[in-house]
């Protein structure tokens with residue numbers, strides 16, 4: 001029998017894969033690399049999942065995820081028809097790209113940002129238009145407005161910088177940009193922002209959010225999008241029918257019913273974020289002012305051993321059980337580490353370890 | 362504002378309606394719960410207690426992202442099938458994997474061949490990615506492999522799909538014929554062999570896993586015999602080059618943490634699946650016998666559902682509607698020759714009796 005490799009579409013063959021943040025298999029490492037929440041979701045989540053993980057799991061999930069959409073509309077405004085639920089906000093970003101960016105279409109986004117955007121653009125054979133952040137890592141609105149853009153992707157607060165853009169600026173961007181504006185608010189609950197009101201005003205604005213960060217449910221995979229019902233209906237045409245498992249739906253429902261737990265956890269994380277930022281600054285790091293559950297820190301200049309490259313420090317921390325995020329030799333980020341906000345205890349441990357490493361233990 | 366939405370041409374040309382109405386939507390419209398839910402080929406026999414236990418435990422770690430490689434589950438599946446891990450890709454149900462396969466193998470406008478009226482979600486993905494659906498008629502209620510191979514060659518298709526056993530027909534083709542078919546379409550054409558119902562099929566229907574043909578992709582699921590449709594876990598077995606490419610385009614965290622743990626545990630409970638398959642076999646005979654008492658015959662089935670022949674499509678549609686009014690949810694095949702049937706998932710004996718009683722009533726009220 002002839003054995004020949006299968007032929008893929010050319011653009012797929014050329015594509016590089018997305019490399020997600022490392023999910024280490026050893027249990028004892030302190031994970032401060034993928035912006036998870038160190039505090040548990042409300043106990044009702046566990047109860048509801050346990051109830052759902054029984055005979056009822058035989059049923060296909062509710063394709064409309066109605067329970068989740070109803071709760072979201074009560075909490076955030078609008079009607080259930082303003083919402084669509086995804087298998088993580090990653091899935092919704094994918095669906096949005098499929099809906100609005102075909103081959104050759106321009107997709108604009110600040111850079112650096114969430115690297116997954118780039119992959120999704122490739123997958124659609126669309127044309128990436130990365131707009132460099134300014135010297136202070138701020139989003140430059142004027143540069144982001146492009147008359148031919150089909151989609152503008154704005155992570156707000158941005159990752160890996162943690163910097164947020166003001167509501168006024170987003171409103172201005174919404175008025176000036178062409179095509180669809182996606183405001184990816186994965187980290188919004190750690191900030192004072194929120195663009196849902198802007199999406200209520202502008203029918204071409206989509207706000208995406210996730211339960212992975214503030215709601216402590218990364219492993220459950222629930223994201224959602226808010227937009228004008230017509231736009232939501234367009235996304236519905238393309239998404240997988242049964243994209244969100246029943247387990248995920250009940251977990252999300254329980255977490256939303258007990259939303260105060262999320263708010264309390266977010267407050268704690270914000271407090272720890274300020275403390276970590278200050279501690280790092282005392283140690284000579286430059287820390288951007290973050291509105292997310294992580295901070296981006298540039299290592300002290302001229303430190304022996306790691307001049308302009310945070311790789312050795314990243315490795316040293318990892319060896320000692322602390323996994324943070326380093327972006328390799330990526331321009332503008334090679335001397336930075338992104339550190340997710342863990343519990344106070346974890347952050348104390350990290351700071352101690354950092355001191356030991358710097359002292360050369 | 363509909364017309365102002367800057368949709369891509371592919372999406373703009375999709376049918377207007379949300380194409381899919383699930384049973385929950387019916388329930389919301391009716392304002393009450395279904396009495397009998399035998400429309401989605403779910404397993405009434407539930408899940409393994411071992412799986413339930415594992416999912417409960419996994420829920421405690423919900424705050425952490427799941428393993429994007431689903432390493433443990435992939436390894437266990439590889440061992441179960443006697444292949445290296447590089448041949449296995451896990452996904453959020455077969456449905457998600459079908460979408461990915463269309464995405465990597467079928468360009469806009471390119472032909473994709475399947476039996477006309479076979480698994481609608483595959484057709485949905487083909488249309489959704491702007492490829493062109495080429496339907497081949499069933500022959501005597503079976504996938505017509507010779508005609509499919511002919512069409513694939515004349516159309517120079519790069520992708521063909523068959524479900525074995527087939528949904529909605531319930532029929533199956535022999536492994537030897539399928540192997541011949543995979544060779545006949547040529548090495549430039551990928552065959553998706555959707556084995557969602559493989560657990561219920563006779564051994565003669567199952568193509569041996571080895572040797573692996575580079576143009577054969579087979580899909581399996583935890584939704585049917587394992588009873589875990591709500592968890593969304595499926596997988597495929599394929600050439601490592603295909604697995605590698607799918608790794609680039611897939612939703613990295615698509616199979617959630619709890620679902621991964623449940624599938625892994627269910628896989629270890631072979632006794633459970635075995636008992637489910639036996640119960641389904643018994644249920645098929647029982648349901649067919651009940652239908653025969655009403656003077657109706659059933660198409661042979663190697664799946665967890667049975668097609669009850671009610672004569673013609675118009676009658677089938679009326680019956681479906683009237684069943685729904687009685688809070689009984691079943692479906693019907695959309696195209697000939699299956700559309701003279703109502704398709705009933707195997708349930709418990711009580712479910713069958715409720716259905717058959719309702720059916721008797723409805724048939725009485727319908728003209729000859």
Ligand SMILES: Cc1ncc(COP(=O)(O)O)c(C=O)c1O
Pocket residue numbers: 034035087088089090091114155158159184186209210211212218222223
């Ligand atoms: C900006 C941004 N958007 C989206 C996501 C993905 O979220 P989800 O877990 O809902 O897929 C992330 C995760 O890191 C992110 O940083």
Ligand SMILES: Cc1ncc(COP(=O)(O)O)c(C=O)c1O
Pocket residue numbers: 401402453454455456457480524527528555557581582583584590594595
């Ligand atoms: C032929 C066939 N393939 C795939 C599926 C869906 O499988 P999953 O639940 O794994 O997405 C079904 C479900 O009805 C089916 O009939």
